[in-house]
Amino acid sequence: MKKILIKKGTVVFPQRGVLQDADILVEDGLVARVGKGIEDTQACPVNASNLLVGPGFINLHVHLREPGRETEENLWTGSRAAARGGFTSVVSMPNTHPPIDNPLLVRYLLLRAKEIGLINIFPAGAITVGLEGKEMAEYGLLKEAGVIALSDDGRGVQDARLLYLAFQYAQYFNLPFILHEEDEGLSRGGEVSEGKVAALLGKRAIPRVAEESLMARDLVLAFRTGARVHFTHLSTALQVELLRWFQKKMPVSADVTPHHLLLTEEDVLQWGSEAKVKPPLRSLEDQKALKEGVKEGVISILASDHAPHPPEDKSLSFSEAPFGISNLEIAVPLYAKALIEEGIINWVELWEKLSYNPALFLGLNNKGILEEGKDADITIVDPGTRKKVKVSDFESRGKNCPFENWSLLGWPAYTIVGGRMVMAEGSIVEDEFC
Ligand code: DOR
Ligand code: ZN
Numbered sequence: 554m555k556k557i558l559i560k561k562g563t564v565v566f567p568q569r570g571v572l573q574d575a576d577i578l579v580e581d582g583l584v585a586r587v588g589k590g591i592e593d594t595q596a597c598p599v600n601a602s603n604l605l606v607g608p609g610f611i612n613l614h615v616h617l618r619e620p621g622r623e624t625e626e627n628l629w630t631g632s633r634a635a636a637r638g639g640f641t642s643v644v645s646m647p648n649t650h651p652p653i654d655n656p657l658l659v660r661y662l663l664l665r666a667k668e669i670g671l672i673n674i675f676p677a678g679a680i681t682v683g684l685e686g687k688e689m690a691e692y693g694l695l696k697e698a699g700v701i702a703l704s705d706d707g708r709g710v711q712d713a714r715l716l717y718l719a720f721q722y723a724q725y726f727n728l729p730f731i732l733h734e735e736d737e738g739l740s741r742g743g744e745v746s747e748g749k750v751a752a753l754l755g756k757r758a759i760p761r762v763a764e765e766s767l768m769a770r771d772l773v774l775a776f777r778t779g780a781r782v783h784f785t786h787l788s789t790a791l792q793v794e795l796l797r798w799f800q801k802k803m804p805v806s807a808d809v810t811p812h813h814l815l816l817t818e819e820d821v822l823q824w825g826s827e828a829k830v831k832p833p834l835r836s837l838e839d840q841k842a843l844k845e846g847v848k849e850g851v852i853s854i855l856a857s858d859h860a861p862h863p864p865e866d867k868s869l870s871f872s873e874a875p876f877g878i879s880n881l882e883i884a885v886p887l888y889a890k891a892l893i894e895e896g897i898i899n900w901v902e903l904w905e906k907l908s909y910n911p912a913l914f915l916g917l918n919n920k921g922i923l924e925e926g927k928d929a930d931i932t933i934v935d936p937g938t939r940k941k942v943k944v945s946d947f948e949s950r951g952k953n954c955p956f957e958n959w960s961l962l963g964w965p966a967y968t969i970v971g972g973r974m975v976m977a978e979g980s981i982v983e984d985e986f987c
Contacts, residue, residue: 554972555987556580558593562601562933567608567905568922577606579929582972587925597974597987601933604966607904608923609641609930611911613731613808613856614706614785615881617643617674619665620658621650626861626950628662631881632671634859634949636976638882639965641930642673642920644731647684648707654679654690656698663699671975672968673930675701675915677731680719686711689719696726701915703728706785707831709735709767716771720780729781729914732771734792735831739763744872746788746833750818756871759833761789768792772799779803783914786810786858788832790842797851806914808856809843811887812878816955824955826867826874830860847906848897854914855906857884861951879951883942885934887956889963900936908932933967940964948981 557579564575564587576591577584617631628645635643645662647653653662659676666674678700682688686708695703703723709732710716723730743759745751751758768784772795775782784807787793796807812830817837821828828834846852860877867874880887888907892898898906912921919928942959944952968976974986 554581555985556593556596557599557969557972557974557986558591558596559599559601559606559931559933562604562606564923565605565607565901565904566923567901567909570901572901577923577931579931579969579972582929584923584925584927584929587923599933599967603935603937605900605934605936607932608908608921609932609968609970610639610885610907611642611915611917611920612640612859612881612884613644613783613854613911613914615643615645615857615859616648616861616877617645618649618861620661624950625863628665628674629669630948630950632666632669632674633981634881634947635672636968636970636981637948637965637979639885639932639934639968640672640881641932641968641970642675644675644677644701644915646704646706647677647679652679652684653677654682654684656694659695659698659700672970677702677704677706679703680705680710680730681715684708686715689715689722692723692726692728696728700728702731704731704733706731706733709733709737711737713770713774717774717778720774720778724780729783731783731785733785734764734767734771736763736767739766744829745821746818746835748818748836750821761791761835764832765789765791765795769795772805775805776803783807783854785856786813786832787843787846787852788813788835788839790839793842793846793851796846800851806854806910807852808854809847809852810856810858811880811884811891813843814840814891815887820955826869826871827878827953827955829871829874829876830878831876844892844895844897847892853906853910855888856911857881859884859949859951861949862953864952867953877953879947879949879954880956881949882947883956883961885965886961886963890961893963929969929972931969932965934963935966936963938962938964
C-alpha cells in the first residue's frame with residue numbers, strides 16, 4: 554500500500570476540541586506523522602487546503618439488509634454508500650433475514666466485509682433469538698465471533714425480566730446495548746406520530762409514550778444492573794429530559810438521526826411513505842428539544858438509522874409501506890444543515906459526535922482520534938461547496954429518501970480506511986488511488 558500525504562488541511566482534533574493547520578502522513582495503515590511542513594516524495598499527495606481533515610466518521614446505526622434482502626441493500630452497496638458518506642466504520646443492525654443471532658452469521662458478515670475491503674463493518678448481534686423477544690441469544694458465542702454490541706433494533710424488548718437478565722449476562726462479555734425503544738402495546742397499528750397529521754390523515758398514531766415509557770423502564774434496569782446502554786433514534790422532548798436526569802446518576806448515551814433533526818410530522822403530508830419512519834417524525838417542539846440535547850451534550854452521538862427499502866414496497870399504500878429512510882451518503886451534510894448552519898454546534902463538536910464519542914462507546918481505542926500510531930481511518934470534508942441531493946446518484950440501493958433536491962453544504966470529499974483511499978472527490982476509488 555502506498556503512503557498518503559494529506560497537505561495543508563485544517564485538522565480536527567475532537568478529543569482536544571481544537572482545529573489546527575497541519576499535514577498528515579499515512580503509512581502501513583496507520584497515522585505515521587501529524588505536523589507542519591511534512592514532505593515525502595514517495596507518498597500520494599492529497600491537497601486538503603480549505604478542507605477539514607479528521608478521524609473517520611463512525612455510524613452506530615445502519616441497516617445493510619444482508620443476509621436475506623440483498624436486492625434492497627447488501628454489504629457491497631452499503632459499503633460504497635458509507636464510503637461516499639464519509640463513514641469509515643458502521644455498526645450493522647441484526648434485523649436481517651435470518652437475524653444475526655448466532656456466531657455463524659456474524660462470521661459470514663465479517664468475512665464478506667473483509668472481502669469487500671472498503672470500510673469497517675462492525676456487526677451488532679441480536680439481544681433475543683430471532684428478535685422475537687422470548688429468549689436470550691448466546692452473547693458469549695456472539696462476542697467471540699465478533700459482535701461489537703447487542704440490539705433488537707426494529708423492535709423494543711417487551712419482556713422486562715428478559716432484558717433485566719440480559720443486562721446482567723452481557724456484562725460478562727463486556728457487550729453494550731443499542732436500544733430501540735417501543736412499547737408494542739402502545740404503538741400497535743400506529744403509522745405516524747400522535748398529533749394533527751394523524752388526525753388529518755385519519756391514521757392510527759404512535760404515541761410518544763410508546764418510546765418514553767420503555768426508555769424509562771430500561772434506564773431503571775440499566776441503573777440497577779450497571780449495564781452499558783445507548784438509546785438510539787430519540788424522537789421526543791421527554792426522552793431528552795429522562796436522559797438528562799439519568800446522566801447525573803450513571804453513564805448513558807443516546808443518538809439522534811438527521812431526519813428527526815430536520816423533518817417533522819408535517820413532512821408526511823408532502824412526502825407520504827418516504828417520510829414513514831420509526832420512530833415517527835414528531836413536532837417542532839420535539840425537534841427543538843432534540844437540538845437542545847445535542848447542544849448540551851446530553852445527546853452525544855449522531856447516528857443515521859440508514860434504512861433502505863425498495864420502491865415497490867415504499868410505493869404501496871401508506872399503511873402497507875415499510876418504515877425507514879435511506880440516508881447514508883447524505884447524513885453528514887444533513888447534520889451540518891441541522892446543527893452547524895443553525896449555530897447549534899461547530900465542526901469540531903460535530904466530529905466529536907460522529908467519530909470520537911462513538912469510538913469511545915464501542916471501545917475502539919485506535920479510532921476516533923487522529924494521532925501518530927492510531928488507525929489511519931480519516932474523513933476529509935469540504936465545508937464550503939454547496940451541492941444538491943440527487944437520490945438517483947446514490948450508491949445505496951435504497952432510494953427511499955425525502956431529501957431529494959435539498960441544497961446542502963459540508964459534503965465528504967475523501968475517505969481513507971486503514972490507510973487506503975476508498976473515496977476521492979465524491980467517487981469510490983475502484984483501483985489504486987495513485
Ligand atoms: O424506520 C425504521 N426502519 N426504524 C427501525 O427501527 C427499523 C428500520 C428498518 O429496519 O427498516
Ligand atoms: Zn430502530
